[in-house]
Amino acid sequence: MVAFWILSPIMVLAALGLLFARKAVHAALLLAVVMIGLSVLYLVQDAPFLFTVQIIVYTGAILMLFLFVLMLVGVDASDSIVETIRGQRLMAVGVGLLFGVVLVVLVGQVALGTPTGLAQANADGNLPGLAQLLFSKYVFAFEATSALLITAAVGAMVLAHRERITPKLTQADRAAQRMRDYAEKGTHLGPLPSPGVFARHNAVDTPALLPDGTPAQTSVSRILMTHGTVKPAPRHDIEQLTATMDDGARPRGPIDGDPTVHGETENVDGAPTPDGRSSS
């Protein structure tokens, strides 16, 4: 009973957090809280086997699967708060509340009486009791679930599998392609410039500056750009740099001459805007 009154507020709060969490990862973690809470409640209610299964299968396997998929899709991709379907949120909350109230009232009105308890059913232990049922009364359903699991596994493989339709490129192919690009389009032959020339930041997400002061787009990973985690090239760093230059000559180029780079935004092209969205 104590466990219930301690756990249930936590679980409800975590479940509500599921509704409001901006990031999917947070939602997954909150769900894990709910599930572990549930498993404890199973234990309280004389269901040690389900307690184990809940932790191993749900929290252990299923939630991990969620997290894997989240990583594949993009950990940081977060929901927009703006509701696109008109009235959906209001209606959902309204109908949901109505549903919840009706359910709660309904359950509250039912007189369940004194629980029988599972002492007798669990006389030989919970697991043998369940096994007894599973392999006698529910044996056909049990066999059917095995077929279901196999089908699901095959189905997931079929869905996730992608057929390769072009031959795999070898290192020789890549080298030849690079030479061809140089010959035809004049693409730079050497390696891409490395980022973070100022060494003041976690350099991988800070673009290098070209001799004229402009940021080198190619010096940061394109994936980081699309994820919007590229740091700007701060203006005062550049100014400090110029101040320390021996000849005192200000660098030419668009650092102060081009407002699109050094005006209000102070941002490198493709870097995230203050509201967290990519400007490109």
Added chain:
Amino acid sequence: MSGSPFLVLSAILFTIGCVGVLTRRNAIVVFMCVELMLNASNLALVTFARVNGNLDGQVAAFFVMVVAAAEVVVGLAIIMTIFRTRRSASVDDASLLKY
């Protein structure tokens, strides 16, 4: 102790899951809400098992878990496939089947 508080908790969790399905747009989060609903019903099943003094409710909850596992596998695979082609995990983006 009486079974009613458990059932009320189960109802609350189920409702929260419902609202989550209706309001969240990220397909993965929607899926999590579905899992929440399944778990809430599991709680009710386990409670009923205790109240009635037999293990059938627990067996049913066990089956729910198995089916949920299968469902998650297939569902996430579908989400992956959609994401691969549409570069989006929003359920609202997959809305071509309409008037």
Added chain:
Amino acid sequence: MSIPLAASAPVIDPSPASGVFNLLWVVIALPALGAALILLLGNRRTSGFAHLLGCATVLGSFVISLVLFVTLLGRDESDRQVGQVVYNWVDAGSFHAPFGLLYDQLSALFLLLITGVGSLIHIYSVGYMEHDARRARFFGYLNLFVAAMLTLVLGDNYLVLFLGWEGVGLASYLLIGFWQHKPSAAVAAKKAFVVNRVGDIGMALGTMLFFATFGTVSFAGISAAADRADDLTMTFLGLLLLLAACGKSAQVPLQSWLLDAMEGPTPVSALIHAATMVTAGVYLVVRSNFVFDHTELAQTAVVVVGAVTLLWGAIIGCAKDDIKKALAGSTMSQIGYMMLAAGLGPAGYAFAIFHLLTHGFFKANLFLGAGSVMHAMDDDVDMRHYGALSKAVPVTFLTFAIGYLAIIGIPPFAGFWSKDKIIEAAFGDNLVVGLATLVGAGITAFYMSRVMLMTYFGRKRWEEGVHPHESPKVMTIPLMVLAALSALGGLLIFGDWIVDWLAPVVGPEPELHLGVPTIVLTLVVLVVVLVGVAVAWLTVGRHEVPRTAPAKVSFATRAARADLYGDAFNEGVLMRPGDRFVEGLVVFDDRGVDAFVDGTASSFRGMSGTFRRLQTGYVRSYALSLLGGAVLVVLALLAVNIA
């Protein structure tokens, strides 16, 4: 009215056919077969033998009818009703209507009349239609007509009777419109058909009411149960049957088609007027005596209709210059006599049939005579172009004269006996009705004398190039036979033979209560007839007949020329309001029904367009509906549990 209602009309109770009576169905089958052969094979393939086939089938029927009649005469009086079930026609639930035939004293006489006069008209048509390219088809139609009429009078229930009834209507339509290339003929055929439909409504409703009331439509069943029905039902039945009879027999107010029906070939007119069609109404009333004997109101209606019609037709006949239309008016009038007699109940049924028979003889005689005259005058029908034909067509003249004497009722010719009896019965019933019949007799004498005088006497008023000649033997021999029948038809009444003969069917004739001896009344009638003839002589015979009809005439003459405004009445009271009603319906259909239907459709389309938007494609809105449904289900469960 002082009609003594019979305690109960005679019950029809036929015995199964045996011996020669098994041939009963052949009477119908022969002309039906002829019609089927000729019409199905077509005009061209049968043109060589159709007229022979047509005559042979009807003659065959006549011979069988004669044999049957003689056999019937030989039977005991209580055993003179013979029934034959040809096959089980309709057998649906509680509704049974076998194709049953009933041969009794009444239908025996009709059989002889239809097949006998019909045969003569067929033979006459061989000559009359000789130059018509579609003669074969004409004979097919004639056979169909006879077959339908035989079905009508032989049926042992109202459904078979209705079959014949409609068959007669169809055949009359085909024959009146036989010269369909003439618009007037086509219109006349259509008119006859439509007016007959009005009467057919009465027939159909009557049949249905019979079944609803008695659970059967057979004469035997209804006559046995007639005592048990209430008066109101019987009155309705009587009035419905009267409506039907009015349609077929061209009684006021459904008389308008008869005069236009003269557009058909003359043998058709003879057939319609003498042997078939118009007699069907009289037959129906007499056959349904078990209905009319139970309803004084319907009987009165029949008498009124008959009285009005006999004067109506007679007045029209006075003003017509078209010989066929004058005769048509006389037919209307004579049928009026029969209806009147039939409406008198058992006092008049036998005389109605008697007059029907004699009228069949002399009217066929007159019509075929008129046809012969037209044949001689190059199909000219205007009597103002006739005159002094007694020398040119002597045989026709003599036979026509006998028919004339018969129709106006000069003893000892047939019409005298039959008409005199009807007038006596009418006076025995009611003075007003009696006077109507008496006046009708006078007018009949007038206009028939006018026809005689204008056609056969006076000066020649022929069109140029017309050379009257006597018709061929094939046409004159039927005329002679009919003339003989017209002269001798009165023999049927001697010893009250026909009254006794029909008594088992229509009930015994009640005693006649006249204030004066019958011989006095007979003399009065004769005087009235002679006055009519004298007036005709004074107005027509003495003067020169103008070749064109004088325009300056009295209102009465104009009215009579316009069929007493029957058509105008129909047009003004029925057609124009009908037209307007239909126009209103069209407007209602366009603006009301269509608007409603279209409006419904477009509103559904609009609603669909709106509701379509609900299919947003968003899974989440579908899920919301799902949850809403679940809430409703839970609430419903809650409500049920609380209740």
